[in-house]
Amino acid sequence: MATDIMALGRAVKQVQWRHHRGLDRRLADLGTTITQWDALRAISELPGASAHELALRTFQSDQAFGTLANRLxxxxxxxxxPGAGRRIEHxxxxxxxxxxxxxxxxxxxxxxxxxxxxxxPERAILLSLLTRLI
Structure with missing residues (x-):
C-alpha cells in the first residue's frame, strides 16, 4: 500500500507548527519569541555575519531580518x-x-x-531521513 504523500507532508507541517507554537509560548516567559531566539542563535554561530547571511540562516527575507535586527x-x-562596503555586521x-x-x-x-x-534509534532514523530530504 502506497503512503499518502499529502498526509506525510501535512504531518511534517503539523509537527513544525506544534514546535513553533509551543516553543513560542515557553519563550514568552523570558520576554522573547522563537523568531528572536533563532536570530540570536544564528548571530552567535556566525558573529560578524551580514543581514543577508543571517536572513538565509533563519529562513527569512532580507527585509524581515532587517526589521527583526532593528528590534533586537x-x-x-x-x-x-559597518563592515566592508555596504555590509553591516552583527x-x-x-x-x-x-x-x-x-x-x-x-x-x-x-x-x-x-x-x-x-x-x-527512531529519533536517529527520523533525523537521517529529514536530512536526506534537505
Missing part, C-alpha cells in the same frame, strides 16, 4: 557595525548572550519533550 538592537541584544551583546543562553535551555527542554515518545 533597540532591546540592546545585538550590536551592528554581534551579540552581553544581554543578548544571556538571553540566548536562557532561551536555549528552554528550547532544548521543549524539543526533548516533544520527541520523548520516540526511542533514540
Amino acid at each position: 538592537a533597540a532591546q540592546q541584544l545585538i550590536a551592528r557595525a 554581534r551579540l551583546t552581553p544581554a543578548g548572550e544571556s538571553l540566548l543562553a536562557e532561551a536555549s535551555l528552554v528550547a532544548h527542554e521543549f524539543v526533548t519533550g516533544s520527541f520523548a515518545d520516540l526511542t533514540e
